[in-house]
Amino acid sequence: MKETLLEIEGLKTHFITKKGTGRVVDGIDLTVYKGETLGIVGESGCGKSMTSLSILQLVPEPGKIVAGSIKLNGDDLVTKTEKQMQAIRGNHISMIFQEPMTSLNPVITVGEQIAETIRAHQPISRKEARIKSIEMLRLVGIPSPEERAKQEPYQLSGGMRQRVVIAMALACNPELLIADEPTTALDVTIQSQIIKLMKDLQKELNMAVLFITHDLGVVAESCDRVAVMYAGEIVEKSTTEELFRKPKHPYTKGLLDSIPKINEVQEELTPMKGSIPSPFTEHSGCKFADRCPLATDICFEQHPSLVAYENDSYQVRCFHYNESTSGKDVGHAKQS
Amino acid sequence: MLLFIIKRLLQTIPVIFGVTLVVFLIMQMVPGDTAQVLAGEGASQETIEDLREEYGLNDPLHVQYFDYMKGLLQGDMGQSLKNERPVIDEIMVRLPISIELAIYATIVTIIFGITAGIISAVRPYSASDMTVMVIALLGISFPSFWLGMILMFIFSVELQWLPVSGWDSVQHMVLPVLALGTAGAAIVARMTRSSMLEVVRQDYIRTAKAKGIKNYLIIYKHTLRNALIPVITVVGLQFGALLGGTVLIESVFAINGLGRLILESIRMRDLPMVQGGVLVASIIFVLVNLFVDILYKFFNRRIDIN
Numbered sequence: 001m002k003e004t005l006l007e008i009e010g011l012k013t014h015f016i017t018k019k020g021t022g023r024v025v026d027g028i029d030l031t032v033y034k035g036e037t038l039g040i041v042g043e044s045g046c047g048k049s050m051t052s053l054s055i056l057q058l059v060p061e062p063g064k065i066v067a068g069s070i071k072l073n074g075d076d077l078v079t080k081t082e083k084q085m086q087a088i089r090g091n092h093i094s095m096i097f098q099e100p101m102t103s104l105n106p107v108i109t110v111g112e113q114i115a116e117t118i119r120a121h122q123p124i125s126r127k128e129a130r131i132k133s134i135e136m137l138r139l140v141g142i143p144s145p146e147e148r149a150k151q152e153p154y155q156l157s158g159g160m161r162q163r164v165v166i167a168m169a170l171a172c173n174p175e176l177l178i179a180d181e182p183t184t185a186l187d188v189t190i191q192s193q194i195i196k197l198m199k200d201l202q203k204e205l206n207m208a209v210l211f212i213t214h215d216l217g218v219v220a221e222s223c224d225r226v227a228v229m230y231a232g233e234i235v236e237k238s239t240t241e242e243l244f245r246k247p248k249h250p251y252t253k254g255l256l257d258s259i260p261k262i263n264e265v266q267e268e269l270t271p272m273k274g275s276i277p278s279p280f281t282e283h284s285g286c287k288f289a290d291r292c293p294l295a296t297d298i299c300f301e302q303h304p305s306l307v308a309y310e311n312d313s314y315q316v317r318c319f320h321y322n323e324s325t326s327g328k329d330v331g332h333a334k335q336s
Numbered sequence: 337m338l339l340f341i342i343k344r345l346l347q348t349i350p351v352i353f354g355v356t357l358v359v360f361l362i363m364q365m366v367p368g369d370t371a372q373v374l375a376g377e378g379a380s381q382e383t384i385e386d387l388r389e390e391y392g393l394n395d396p397l398h399v400q401y402f403d404y405m406k407g408l409l410q411g412d413m414g415q416s417l418k419n420e421r422p423v424i425d426e427i428m429v430r431l432p433i434s435i436e437l438a439i440y441a442t443i444v445t446i447i448f449g450i451t452a453g454i455i456s457a458v459r460p461y462s463a464s465d466m467t468v469m470v471i472a473l474l475g476i477s478f479p480s481f482w483l484g485m486i487l488m489f490i491f492s493v494e495l496q497w498l499p500v501s502g503w504d505s506v507q508h509m510v511l512p513v514l515a516l517g518t519a520g521a522a523i524v525a526r527m528t529r530s531s532m533l534e535v536v537r538q539d540y541i542r543t544a545k546a547k548g549i550k551n552y553l554i555i556y557k558h559t560l561r562n563a564l565i566p567v568i569t570v571v572g573l574q575f576g577a578l579l580g581g582t583v584l585i586e587s588v589f590a591i592n593g594l595g596r597l598i599l600e601s602i603r604m605r606d607l608p609m610v611q612g613g614v615l616v617a618s619i620i621f622v623l624v625n626l627f628v629d630i631l632y633k634f635f636n637r638r639i640d641i642n
Contacts, residue, residue, distance in 0.1 A: 056546055058542065058545055058546060085548075086548045086549075086550060087548060088548065089545065089546055089547060089548035090546060090547035090548035090549075091548055094546070094547075095546040097539060097542065097543060097546075099539055102538065102539040102540060103539045103540055103542070103543045104540055104543065105540040105543075105544065105558050105561075105562070106540070106562065107561045107562055107635075108557070108558070108561070116547070116549060116553070116557075117547040117548070117549070120547065120548050120549050120550065120553075121548060165543070168543075168547065169547075
């Protein structure tokens with residue numbers, strides 16, 4: 001039986017402004033098991049980054065967690081004070097951000113940036129922390145780490161910096177690593193190196209990874225299970241294999257269709273029409289209805305809920321999934 | 337970096353040369369007859385003519401300028417018309433006092449300015465922020481000489497805590513330094529605040545928070561270090577402005593610095609002294625700017641390359 005590490009229930013993170021309420025994260029349930037990699041996929045603006053910042057209680061103003069619970073080993077993080085969260089951040093849960101160019105402090109040596117993380121959570125001396133930081137740099141495959149530790153971020157390449165960011169995140173042996181688009185800003189060759197590095201380290205340190213990305217290729221490469229997010233909600237959740245073999249929600253199908261395929265002659269890509277609705281828009285029906293090729297009246301009137309199928313092996317939020325497609329592969333729905 | 341310093345040093349040569357030319361020409365345009373002043377009231381036309389000949393005032397302008405430059409390159413700024421002492425000697429006596437005043441005022445600028453800026457930036461739009469920013473606005477708005485007189489009135493005349501004028505002891509220095517440093521402190525406070533608020537929004541501050549770094553370390557180690565880079569430039573420029581301010585403050589508090597020397601010399605039409613004083617002040621200004629540029633380049637090297 002898989003052991004639960006992180007359990008998110010009914011999480012709602014809203015941005016309350018004078019213009020109205022932005023439902024950026026609108027009722028999310030997620031479970032991350034120990035040692036696994038869970039991917040969250042979706043377009044920019046679907047709320048995946050806010051979900052991860054919610055976990056760390058770092059939602060920027062005027063955002064606020066208005067409902068739900070985030071339990072780490074059964075302990076609810078939403079009710080924690082800022083001080084208690086400081087002891088958790090970087091220690092039990094670490095995060096890697098998208099931009100290695102800007103996520104390191106430009107005026108502090110990379111060694112010190114790793115060492116300070118260790119000293120924030122462990123009662124060790126400056127010198128021990130420095131030695132540990134060099135070990136971490138070696139672990140993430142940075143050559144001559146002793147010299148590199150003394151350098152400032154501007155002296156390192158993008159791939160190197162992302163390795164430093166990873167070293168920093170793993171310095172305290174976290175149980176959960178949140179990786180928010182960790183490879184998006186990198187070259188393709190560096191991308192695969194970084195993903196491989198993360199997978200190796202995950203095995204070595206036995207931690208769980210919450211992998212946030214818009215890149216389905218990266219998901220296929222690195223995740224055990226996937227949750228597809230759309231407009232602050234999860235629309236489909238399954239194993240990675242199942243998702244690619246038989247996507248169920250029309251949105252997931254659309255996402256897969258908009259990727260160029262290497263084994264087919266394609267004159268044109270099939271982009272999804274429309275764009276993600278603003279979190280400030282009120283919906284009475286399905287949030288995807290406006291863009292959905294299968295949408296019927298019910299989709300505009302009622303909000304579908306996330307339904308589990310086949311002994312909870314996957315979950316889909318769509319009225320049309322059960323009735324028209326149950327049991328058989330509908331193929332990729334093309335726009336008519 | 338070394339190349340940059342050399343290049344910047346070479347650039348100052350034409351600037352200083354230009355300064356000598358401008359100072360020289362302005363002195364020529366000042367109304368009044370130097371020889372007349374020299375000879376004193378009621379002197380005969382003959383005496384005036386003789387003096388004019390003696391000091392080379394009849395020569396064409398370019399010859400006068402050439403003579404002046406020749407002397408300058410040998411470290412000779414001419415003689416005071418008032419007491420016939422070499423200008424350079426007089427300046428060397430007065431300059432240290434002005435520099436002392438400017439440096440203390442800069443220290444006030446830095447300490448008060450940065451502290452106030454941090455207080456403001458830590459809780460933006462709070463009551464403490466508003467208070468500090470209103471005080472800063474007042475500080476910028478008050479002219480230094482007026483502030484000097486008000487301070488003098490309150491602390492020296494009414495309360496009698498501090499001496500009215502002079503530059504002999506620490507007590508003497510308090511008011512002029514405060515009067516001179518306030519405007520700079522206010523500017524630095526505003527700059528520090530806006531710079532810190534800018535830095536707080538950066539990704540690396542979010543990274544630091546995600547690492548579980550304590551708040552005070554995020555402010556002092558991660559934010560302030562980056563936020564102070566643009567503040568350095570402001571402080572440097574303020575130092576230049578302070579040199580100008582010393583003229584007024586030295587007059588208000590009767591301090592025998594370079595500024596007061598220049599002012600007195602203008603009143604006396606002591607042309608070589610004014611010329612020398614202005615030139616030295618200009619050179620200091622240029623050198624301070626050079627220093628600030630190099631400092632800025634040094635602190636900014638990481639950002640430049642990105």
